[in-house]
Amino acid sequence: MNGYLVLKGLHVSAVALSGIFFLLRGVWMLRGSALLQHSWVRITPHVVDTVLLAAALGLLVRLQLNPFATPWLGAKLIALAGYIVFGSFALKRGRTRRTRSIALLAALGLFAYMIGTALTRDPFFFLPG
Ligand code: HEM
Numbered sequence: 001m002n003g004y005l006v007l008k009g010l011h012v013s014a015v016a017l018s019g020i021f022f023l024l025r026g027v028w029m030l031r032g033s034a035l036l037q038h039s040w041v042r043i044t045p046h047v048v049d050t051v052l053l054a055a056a057l058g059l060l061v062r063l064q065l066n067p068f069a070t071p072w073l074g075a076k077l078i079a080l081a082g083y084i085v086f087g088s089f090a091l092k093r094g095r096t097r098r099t100r101s102i103a104l105l106a107a108l109g110l111f112a113y114m115i116g117t118a119l120t121r122d123p124f125f126f127l128p129g
Pocket of ligand 1: 011015056077080
C-alpha cells in the first residue's frame with residue numbers, strides 16, 4: 001500500500017474516532033456523567049487528535065498542498081480553530097448548561113462542515129447551484 005493511502009486511512013479513521021468521542025463526551029456532559037472525569041476519557045481524545053493532525057500534516061507534505069493557497073483546506077483550518085474553541089466551551093469552559101449545549105451544537109456543526117468541505121473540495125459546498 002502506498003504512503004498516501006496509509007496517511008489518508010489514518011486521517012479518516014482518526015476523524016471518525018474523534019467525532020464519535022466528541023459526541024459521546026458531549027452527551028455525557030449534558031447528562032452530567034462522572035465518566036467525563038475518567039482519565040482514559042480525558043487522554044484518549046488527545047491521542048486520537050494528535051494522530052488526526054499528524055496524518056493531516058503528512059498528507060499536506062505528500063500532496064505538496066499549501067493550505068493557505070487551497071480554499072477548501074484554508075476553510076478547514078479556520079473551521080478547526082472554531083471547533084477547538086466551541087469544543088472547549090462545550091466540555092469545559094461553558095458556565096451554564098445552555099452555553100455548553102449551544103457550544104456543543106456549534107462544534108458539531110463545524111465538524112460536519114469540515115467533513116463536507118473535505119469530501120467536496122469546496123468551502124461553499126452547502127450553497128445551492
Ligand atoms: C477535525 C478536523 C478534520 C476533519 C473532520 C477532516 C476530514 C477529512 C475527510 C473526511 C477527508 C477525506 C476526504 C476524501 O475522502 O477524499 C480528509 C482528507 C484530507 N484532509 Fe482532513 N479533516 C480534518 C482536519 C484536517 C486538517 C487540519 C488538515 C490540514 C490542513 C487536513 C487535510 C486533509 C488532506 C490534505 C486530505 C486529503 C485530500 C486528498 O486526498 O486529496 N484535514 N479530511
